[in-house]
Amino acid sequence: MADTKVRGAPAEALPNPAQAVVRPARAHVLLVDDQPGRLLAYEAMLTGLEVTCVKADSGSKALERLLERQFAVVLLDVGMPDIDGFEVAKLMRRHPRYGRTPIIFVTAADASELDLVKGYGLGAIDYLSMPIAPEVLRSKVAVLVELHERRAELEVVNSQLEAARAQLEAQHEQALAERDAHLNAVFEHPSQLILVLEAMRNEAGAVVDCVYRNANHNAKTFIARSRQALIGARVSEVFPERAQRFFEQCTQVLSTGEPLRYEAELPDGRALISTLHCAGRDTLISTSVDVTDRRRAEAALRDSERRFRAMFDEAPVGVAYNAMDGRFVYANKAFCLMLGYSEKELELRTWQEVTHPDDVAGNLAAGRQVLDGARSYYTMDKRYVRKDGATVWASLFGNFVRNDQGEAVEGVAMVIDITERRAIDQALRDSEQRFRLLANHIDQFTWICDTLGQAVWCNQRWYDYTGRDPQGALGAAWQAVVHPDHIEHVTTSLHRSLASGEPWEDTYPIRGRDGQYRWFLSRAVPVRDGAGHIVQWFGTNTDVTELNRLRADLEAADQQKDEFLAMLAHELRNPVAPIRSAAEVLAMGLLDDRHRSMVGIIRRQSDHLAHILKDLLDVARITRGQITLQSDTVTIASCIDIAVETAAPQLKDKRQRLTVEHSREPLRVRADEVRIGQCIANLLSNAAKYSDAESDIHVRSYREGQHAVVEVRDHGIGIAPEYQANVFDLFYQAPRSVDRGQGGLGLGLAICKRLVDMHNGTIRCRSNGIGQGSTFEMRLPLDEADEPAIVGQRVGCSRRVLVVDDNQDAADSLSTFLQMKGHQTRTVYSGNEAIQEVLAFGPEVVLLDIGLPGMNGYDVAAKIRGIDSAIQLIALTGYGQSADRRRSAAAGFDVHLTKPVAMEELEAALLR
Ligand code: ADP
Numbered sequence: 033m034a035d036t037k038v039r040g041a042p043a044e045a046l047p048n049p050a051q052a053v054v055r056p057a058r059a060h061v062l063l064v065d066d067q068p069g070r071l072l073a074y075e076a077m078l079t080g081l082e083v084t085c086v087k088a089d090s091g092s093k094a095l096e097r098l099l100e101r102q103f104a105v106v107l108l109d110v111g112m113p114d115i116d117g118f119e120v121a122k123l124m125r126r127h128p129r130y131g132r133t134p135i136i137f138v139t140a141a142d143a144s145e146l147d148l149v150k151g152y153g154l155g156a157i158d159y160l161s162m163p164i165a166p167e168v169l170r171s172k173v174a175v176l177v178e179l180h181e182r183r184a185e186l187e188v189v190n191s192q193l194e195a196a197r198a199q200l201e202a203q204h205e206q207a208l209a210e211r212d213a214h215l216n217a218v219f220e221h222p223s224q225l226i227l228v229l230e231a232m233r234n235e236a237g238a239v240v241d242c243v244y245r246n247a248n249h250n251a252k253t254f255i256a257r258s259r260q261a262l263i264g265a266r267v268s269e270v271f272p273e274r275a276q277r278f279f280e281q282c283t284q285v286l287s288t289g290e291p292l293r294y295e296a297e298l299p300d301g302r303a304l305i306s307t308l309h310c311a312g313r314d315t316l317i318s319t320s321v322d323v324t325d326r327r328r329a330e331a332a333l334r335d336s337e338r339r340f341r342a343m344f345d346e347a348p349v350g351v352a353y354n355a356m357d358g359r360f361v362y363a364n365k366a367f368c369l370m371l372g373y374s375e376k377e378l379e380l381r382t383w384q385e386v387t388h389p390d391d392v393a394g395n396l397a398a399g400r401q402v403l404d405g406a407r408s409y410y411t412m413d414k415r416y417v418r419k420d421g422a423t424v425w426a427s428l429f430g431n432f433v434r435n436d437q438g439e440a441v442e443g444v445a446m447v448i449d450i451t452e453r454r455a456i457d458q459a460l461r462d463s464e465q466r467f468r469l470l471a472n473h474i475d476q477f478t479w480i481c482d483t484l485g486q487a488v489w490c491n492q493r494w495y496d497y498t499g500r501d502p503q504g505a506l507g508a509a510w511q512a513v514v515h516p517d518h519i520e521h522v523t524t525s526l527h528r529s530l531a532s533g534e535p536w537e538d539t540y541p542i543r544g545r546d547g548q549y550r551w552f553l554s555r556a557v558p559v560r561d562g563a564g565h566i567v568q569w570f571g572t573n574t575d576v577t578e579l580n581r582l583r584a585d586l587e588a589a590d591q592q593k594d595e596f597l598a599m600l601a602h603e604l605r606n607p608v609a610p611i612r613s614a615a616e617v618l619a620m621g622l623l624d625d626r627h628r629s630m631v632g633i634i635r636r637q638s639d640h641l642a643h644i645l646k647d648l649l650d651v652a653r654i655t656r657g658q659i660t661l662q663s664d665t666v667t668i669a670s671c672i673d674i675a676v677e678t679a680a681p682q683l684k685d686k687r688q689r690l691t692v693e694h695s696r697e698p699l700r701v702r703a704d705e706v707r708i709g710q711c712i713a714n715l716l717s718n719a720a721k722y723s724d725a726e727s728d729i730h731v732r733s734y735r736e737g738q739h740a741v742v743e744v745r746d747h748g749i750g751i752a753p754e755y756q757a758n759v760f761d762l763f764y765q766a767p768r769s770v771d772r773g774q775g776g777l778g779l780g781l782a783i784c785k786r787l788v789d790m791h792n793g794t795i796r797c798r799s800n801g802i803g804q805g806s807t808f809e810m811r812l813p814l815d816e817a818d819e820p821a822i823v824g825q826r827v828g829c830s831r832r833v834l835v836v837d838d839n840q841d842a843a844d845s846l847s848t849f850l851q852m853k854g855h856q857t858r859t860v861y862s863g864n865e866a867i868q869e870v871l872a873f874g875p876e877v878v879l880l881d882i883g884l885p886g887m888n889g890y891d892v893a894a895k896i897r898g899i900d901s902a903i904q905l906i907a908l909t910g911y912g913q914s915a916d917r918r919r920s921a922a923a924g925f926d927v928h929l930t931k932p933v934a935m936e937e938l939e940a941a942l943l944r
Pocket of ligand 1 (some may be wrong): 193718719722746748749750751759764765766767777778780781782805806
């Protein structure tokens with residue numbers, strides 16, 4: 033209502049009956065009398081009163097006057113000729129306008145009883161009889177005029193009041209309409225669901241249900257019920273699930289009168305915030321807003337906040353937000369860790385305080401550029417000072433967070449600790465420097481070339497040696513100093529490596545500044561990037577001129593040694609044979625025990641010596657590739673038999689028990705029976721040697737896939753694991769105590785290994801260690817063809833063969849063999865004879881021993897070639913090294929055979 037007052041007309045503007053001075057016009061008095069004199073007399077009597085007298089001398093005239101205006105009082109003569117006073121009064125009373133005008137009747141005589149009654153019945157107020165006392169008349173009129181004036185005044189006031197009341201009512205009405213409009217506007221607020229409820233209570237006053245009394249249009253959208261459908265319905269029907277809780281809330285609100293705010297969820301999942309107001313004894317108003325979107329937005333914001341947190345808190349880079357005054361607002365773990373402060377500690381500081389004093393200005397300037405809009409962000413390497421005082425180098429990415437108005441409100445920095453990287457960079461620079469220092473001072477040339485073989489860097493040594501400057505050395509210029517004869521293979525081999533990525537190695541002469549060439553071993557390895565791609569090659573050249581010379585010397589010495597050993601063994605065998613024979617002869621004589629034992633010593637020791645010499649010769653032959661296998665299809669069993677036979681005396685000496693277990697099926701191998709027998713014998717002999725007397729030794733053969741296996745096992749001293757790989761090395765002997773010395777030169781297993789290799793087989797040893805015995809396993813490929821061995825009986829063409837050898841036995845036996853094979857032979861024992869026989873016999877083939885006394889084999893061959901170039905010349909020699917073969921080929925020999933000659937090989941040569 034206060035509202036209406038302000039907006040409507042102000043109360044002050046209304047006429048105030050108390051204040052307004054109402055002055056109606058002068059009161060009129062109607063004087064009615066048929067006697068003009070009396071009229072004048074009345075008028076005279078009334079002089080002095082503030083009235084205007086209107087005179088009428090008849091009843092009709094009086095009525096005319098009455099129509100013209102209002103009179104305060106009518107003085108009416110009763111007895112008039114046309115219409116008498118009563119009649120006039122009667123007519124006046126009938127007219128509403130004069131119904132209440134006071135009338136004073138004037139009668140000539142005393143009014144009769146009847147007249148009085150009649151007069152008063154007509155509403156007369158008074159009677160006056162003639163003669164009239166002027167004071168009486170005057171006072172009576174004055175009273176009535178006064179009365180009339182008062183009434184007139186009242187009427188004015190009344191009408192004013194009426195007008196004011198009407199105005200107020202109109203204003204009130206309008207205000208009410210406005211208020212309704214406002215209330216309606218509030219009630220139909222588009223975002224609020226408003227419900228008016230009437231509570232139903234039980235005796236205890238608790239709300240047990242509510243009836244909807246009103247609802248705004250939003251009911252439709254909020255709870256899918258129209259206002260019409262809702263009005264009269266009960267909450268217990270509309271929201272059965274939530275009703276009970278709601279009634280409790282209603283009870284609370286009605287009892288306390290305090291509004292209650294709560295959150296509710298609609299069955300469709302939307303969220304509401306509702307307020308329940310008390311609006312009367314049993315009336316409640318519920319207002320609700322739909323906050324689903326807000327809740328979702330809040331949840332989304334929380335999610336995004338959480339995501340943001342999760343990302344930044346655990347990010348491997350340091351992240352910090354600073355207020356514009358530099359204060360830390362937020363710093364993630366990585367940042368705190370980097371600076372050694374807790375987040376709380378940082379929040380008490382500014383970035384300027386934790387930045388190295390020398391870097392603050394630079395950082396400010398960089399940030400200023402972004403603030404000025406010159407750049408959209410900034411990056412810099414800067415130093416922080418850790419809590420412990422240490423300096424941390426960081427790579428910083430900086431920017432600002434701006435508000436909706438585009439003003440920067442916070443600075444954000446992402447930093448990575450690069451202290452280590454800088455240290456590494458420094459270390460790299462240092463190491464690069466050291467590398468250059470080293471590269472320039474080592475004896476080798478070092479260089480780097482690109483993937484096309486173009487030199488990009490060479491060390492000082494290279495320039496010093498070649499006498500070239502960088503212009504004359506880089507790129508492909510290095511080729512200019514390579515010896516012309518080598519340039520082709522050097523570039524070829526280098527480019528092969530560049531293409532394949534394999535390390536490069538080549539040896540060739542390079543010209544020095546003095547024009548002299550020296551030999552260099554050149555090597556290069558690829559330098560790869562992180563992805564494994566070759567980016568460069570790093571190379572060295574090592575001067576091997578001296579090394580080459582030394583190696584050549586060494587090779588020559590080695591060859592001399594080999595030759596010496598071979599010759600020594602060869603020569604020593606000659607005296608051993610007669611010693612042995614002499615001992616045999618001596619043994620046949622009559623000897624006393626002492627001499628018999630001496631002869632025994634000579635026999636055993638000369639046997640031992642012969643054995644060693646045989647091994648030495650074997651080694652010499654094997655290293656020279658002079659051993660030729662007499663391969664045949666043989667059984668493993670026969671090889672084992674040979675071995676057992678050979679080793680038997682040794683086993684017998686030590687009273688050792690040998691068990692031999694042959695495989696059930698015959699194992700056929702393509703092999704030199706004697707050589708394989710020799711190998712197995714060697715294993716047996718070792719087993720005997722390195723085991724106690726009276727111990728057990730086992731030999732076993734079996735098939736394993738495509739291989740035949742021979743296993744020799746003993747219970748002897750065993751071999752320590754670290755030596756098992758070495759036992760097959762030449763001259764190798766496992767460490768042993770002096771008292772257990774077993775003699776030997778460490779040749780046996782080396783020979784075995786080489787012979788087995790030559791048979792495409794393998795040999796290995798196993799032992800669980802010292803004192804655990806040893807097992808040796810020899811493995812040879814099975815001969816699947818399984819053909820029976822062809823011995824002799826070769827059907828082929830017959831040849832005319834001249835055999836030349838100063839060793840008459842050898843010559844004769846060879847000749848006999850060839851004859852048996854169906855060839856025609858002649859045998860001579862010297863070079864001269866040979867030449868004569870070539871002329872006389874006309875051989876197709878000459879088998880010529882090189883080591884002839886007098887004219888040697890080479891000279892003889894040259895002569896024969898002079899006589900007949902078509903003759904096939906076959907060299908027979910104890911020397912089978914490549915140099916020997918080259919020499920025999922140069923002398924005109926077609927074939928070079930080493931002694932002892934394998935008959936198959938000889939036959940193959942003859943059939944060529
Ligand atoms: P050696 O002439 O010394 O026997 P070998 O070549 O036959 O030469 O053997 C080399 C070494 O291997 C031997 O000196 C010995 O130390 C070790 N060896 C060979 N066979 C056996 C075995 N059956 N038991 C223990 N050690 C063995």
